[in-house]
Amino acid sequence: DAKTTQPNSMESNEEEPVHLPCNHSTISGTDYIHWYRQLPSQGPEYVIHGLTSNVNNRMASLAIAEDRKSSTLILHRATLRDAAVYYCILRVPSNNNDMRFGAGTRLTVKP
Amino acid sequence: SQTIHQWPATLVQPVGSPLSLECTVEGTSNPNLYWYRQAAGRGLQLLFYSVGIGQISSEVPQNLSASRPQDRQFILSSKKLLLSDSGFYLCAWSPTHTEAFFGQGTRLTVV
Numbered sequence: 001d002a003k004t005t006q007p008n009s010m011e012s013n014e015e016e017p018v019h020l021p022c023n024h025s026t027i028s029g030t031d032y033i034h035w036y037r038q039l040p041s042q043g044p045e046y047v048i049h050g051l052t053s054n055v056n057n058r059m060a061s062l063a064i065a066e067d068r069k070s071s072t073l074i075l076h077r078a079t080l081r082d083a084a085v086y087y088c089i090l091r092v093p094s095n096n097n098d099m100r101f102g103a104g105t106r107l108t109v110k111p
Numbered sequence: 112s113q114t115i116h117q118w119p120a121t122l123v124q125p126v127g128s129p130l131s132l133e134c135t136v137e138g139t140s141n142p143n144l145y146w147y148r149q150a151a152g153r154g155l156q157l158l159f160y161s162v163g164i165g166q167i168s169s170e171v172p173q174n175l176s177a178s179r180p181q182d183r184q185f186i187l188s189s190k191k192l193l194l195s196d197s198g199f200y201l202c203a204w205s206p207t208h209t210e211a212f213f214g215q216g217t218r219l220t221v222v
Contacts, residue, residue: 032208034210034211036211041199041216041218042215042216043201043203043213043214043215043216044155044201044203044211044213045213046210046211046212049208049209049210085154087154087155091205091208093207093208097143097205097207097208098145098157098160098168099145099157099160099203099205099211100157101147101154101155101156101157102154103153103154104154
């Protein structure tokens with residue numbers, strides 16, 4: 001099974017950048033790296049995904065290591081509304097694109 | 112646009128009673144569908160996923176079952192609820208390897 005490893009928690013100051021790491025050393029060549037975040041009592045929200053190249057969207061940036069064994073979600077300026085649990089998961093096309101979540105990283109943003 | 116509906120939002124059921132949670136998706140066809148459960152303060156546990164009508168993959172053997180009677184309908188059921196079935200149940204859909212969309216969830220309390 002494709003698995004990811006993330007720190008349990010991280011803290012950031014408001015308006016500073018945040019780098020959330022994820023290790024996925026067993027990733028296969030066709031597995032996609034996805035990031036979601038979950039606010040309390042809500043369903044997860046898609047943030048970003050990528051395969052090999054770095055990706056940018058309005059919410060965040062995704063930096064993928066050259067060997068693809070790790071990735072980093074970058075929030076360029078953290079706000080209090082970014083406080084959430086962030087999940088890094090692998091989408092495995094060879095296994096019907098199943099989505100298995102780990103414990104994620106709980107991000108605390110301090111004003 | 113695509114939307115996902117999940118109901119009810121909250122549910123309190125006695126031990127031994129049956130359960131039926133429904134999830135429907137609009138605006139797409141042949142989506143991959145998923146059921147998750149989240150215990151308080153924990154990550155998301157994948158329960159079932161489906162790649163087509165009548166095709167259900169079970170991830171965790173337990174007293175829950177899932178069915179997909181129509182392309183955009185996914186139902187989670189139980190004949191007899193246990194106390195341990197309490198949790199936050201989430202339905203999700205995804206086209207393929209791209210972003211997944213989650214419903215608002217059902218908070219189930221078994222008493």
